[in-house]
Amino acid sequence: MWYTLRINLLLFIVLLSWVCSSVTASVSYDGRAIIINGRRRILFSGSIHYPRSTPEMWPDLIQKAKDGGLDVIQTYVFWNGHEPSPGNYYFEGRYDLVRFIKLVHEAGLFVHLRIGPYICAEWNFGGFPVWLKYVPGIAFRTDNKPFKVAMRGFTEKIVNMMKSEKLFESQGGPIIMSQIENEFGPVEWEIGAPGKAYTKWAAKMAVGLNTGVPWIMCKQEDAPDPIIDTCNGFYCEGFTPNKNYKPKMWTEAWTGWYTEFGGSVPYRPVEDLAYSVARFLQNNGSFVNYYMYHGGTNFGRTGGGFIATSYDYDAPIDEYGLLREPKWGHLRDLHKAIKQCEPALVSSYATLTWLGKNLEAHVFKSESGPCAAFLSNYDPESSAKVTFENVQYDLPPWSVSILPDCKNVVFNTARIKANGSPMKMTPVSDGALSWESYNEETVSADDGDTLAMDGLWEQVNVTRDASDYLWYLTNVNIEADEGFLKNGQDPVLTVMSAGHALLVFINGQLSGTVYGGLDHPKLTYSGSVKLGAGINKISLLSVAVGLPNVGVHFETWNAGVLGPVTMKGLNEGTRDLTSQKWAYKVGLKGEALSLHTVSGSSSVEWVEGSLLAQKQPLTWYKTTFNAPEGNDPLALDMNSMGKGLVWINGENIGRHWPGYTAHGSCSSCSYAGIYNEKKCRSNCGEASQRWYHVPQSWLNPTGNLLVVFEEWGGDPTGISLVRRTQTN
Ligand SMILES: *[C@@H]1O[C@H](CO)[C@@H](O)[C@H](O)[C@H]1NC(C)=O
Ligand SMILES: *[C@@H]1O[C@H](CO)[C@@H](O)[C@H](O)[C@H]1NC(C)=O
Secondary structure, X not given: OHHHHHHHHHHHXXXXXHHHHOOOOOEEEOXXXXXXXXXXXXXXXXXXXXXXXXXXXXXXXXXHHHHOOOOEEEEEOOHHHHOOEOOEOOOOHHHOHHHHHHHHHHOOOEEEEEEEOOOOOOEHHHHOOHHHHHOOOOOOOOOOHHHHHHHHHHHHHHHXXXXXXXXXXXXXXOEEEEEEOOOOHHHHHHHOHHHHHHHHHHHHHHHOOOOOOOEEEEOOOOOOOOOEEEEEEOOOOOOOOOOOOOOEEEEEEEOOOOOEOOOOEEOOOHHHHHHHHHHHHHOOEEEEEEEEEEOOEOOOOOEOOOEOOEOOXXXXXXXXXXXXXXXXXXXXXXXXHHHHHHHHHHOOXXXXXXXXXXXXXXXXXXXXXXXXXXXEEOOOOOOEEEEEOOEEEEEOOOEEEEEOOOOOOOEEOOOOOOOOOOEEEEEOOOOOOOOEEEEOOOOOOOOOOOEEEEOOOOHHHHHOOOOOEEEEEEEEEEOOOOHHHHHOOOOEEEEEEOOOXXXXXXXXXXXXXXXXXXXXXXXXXXXXXXXXXXXEEEEEEEEOOOOOOOXXXXXXXXXXXXXXXXXXXXXXXXXXXXXXXXEEEEOOHHHHOOOOOHHHHOOOOOEEHHHOOOOOOOEEEEEEEOOOOOOOOEEEEOOOOOOEEEEEOOEEEEEEOOOOEOOOOOOOOOOOOOOOOOOOEEOOOOEOOOEEEEOHHHOOOOOEEEEEEEOOOOOHHHOEEEEEEEOO
């Protein structure tokens, strides 16, 4: 007894010295898996995007990911957040990338850093800074010199920053992999030769940065060596990398889907998610990243075109940082089961045996090593009894059972053991808010501080995305002998806009509101308008709702009123206003005055009580409130409002748009059968997004300033602060 202990101790010391001498860390790969410090690994990873939560939330999110059985945190790098103007960098607050990575390291997890710098991500402009569009001669994501110079510049900036902080695994840090570009394969397919040349260039550029860890390219079948091509999707079991010496990796296992304003809210049953992951692993897969593991919030104006402020994604950790059960717990149980199989998985490939129609066994067994098996039933309706190694097993429909010793089932993807009650929103009891209002004035072409130009200009060209709002202003002269002045048949104004929303004011009065959607950003306003003899002021407030984040050369897509703009029903017939003189004003007066801040808000006269504006367009509202007791996550219930922006203590919590009702059908959905993002939906006929996350760390104990800008007109007395808590 004593003797064996001594032997073990000796062995331990020998092992320890071996571990210490191999501290010159390394990451490589072979056809089976990623190899970290000489060991093949089956890795679970989860996407958590640092700017979609607050630094105060990061340690808890990372710990919950670790407790959920993850080995890796994956994030994109958000170029437009880091370089707001050329050469002017920002890495503070929610954009403190180094702090985020160090927190992951402290928790003992690895990092997969997706530099892009194109990231899509339902993020404004796909992560590109808007100024990049105005670099002379530029075309995004193709064999274009100015673009390549800018892309190399930012990629180098990030890689050098990681190197100087010693964050690559090859330096003892947590980053085991990076990504260059993002889902470029489909674009390359469309644009052909310059796309192929660009792929080769991007690969060479990235590899040349010598990070000491592998690079991947997702959805890129022709990823040049040594870059690993990887799969994104709801299912990836059928994917194979382009070389047999590259491991089979799933960079985005979609846990749900994003919500768009005007869309219903997607969700994905965890039984199907677990099934897709088990099928991937039983087919020789070795790396799974959940996209998203925590989706979070598109704070401020960071959401891509028509993307909702909530980026919850039906992820295992919800928008507010709380566990979504049973999703989180069921995946944790899956990860535990797979970790038990890891010794068998990393030392062998799958051998397939047919057990019947839609029934399979995948067995991992090396000559002398351990054995692990997956028993699968692909039938979406019927359960099955199968015999494997002389033992009978029951398989529910559309499920996989996991047997880490080839005998005992420790997990079935359709049998949920995890529990936990759903979350609910409860109004904070002392929450009655007392509001004041201020009317944003309508601007007209004759106002002093406008910009006069001939014709109609593209919106982003004028605003450079400094604001969602751009006024298009012109005058229409009506002669006293116009027929409509006598017969009362009002002329019809028609305005064609490239998007995304529009408010039409005639002589300062709202005449109509129109808006597009994710699949139809363009819009047309057409309505009869009240005009009088003399000069009539036409003020069009064009509103952008995030810039596009995906599509071939999305940088060339327009927004704003590009015309034609016509006035029909005059003596002359139809008057074309398109190329006459227009004046422009970027942004709102309230934005220029910083009404969302304490100092700015005191620069105008607010009214309250019986004078409080109700259901009036273009209205600013403000109130103050004390932070509620406790640490429950908080949100604002905005259901009584239409569309606009919300700030707390000067921080923009995002665009609100509860006035946009979710279209589509929300019939009940079974976990079994092929999932797609249209299959399981909620909120039909209600607001796409009613609640807006208020991070705890943005609050002071007392006197918090809440400012709302409302475009359409709403009832601020219906706004309430709510807590997110468990139902019992
Ligand atoms: C797993 O890999 C082995 C070895 O390459 C191969 O024979 C087998 O067909 C693969 N299984 C699946 C399901 O891809
Ligand atoms: C964009 O602005 C430039 C001047 O800054 C102008 O020459 C150009 O015509 C504008 N383009 C559009 C589409 O409005």
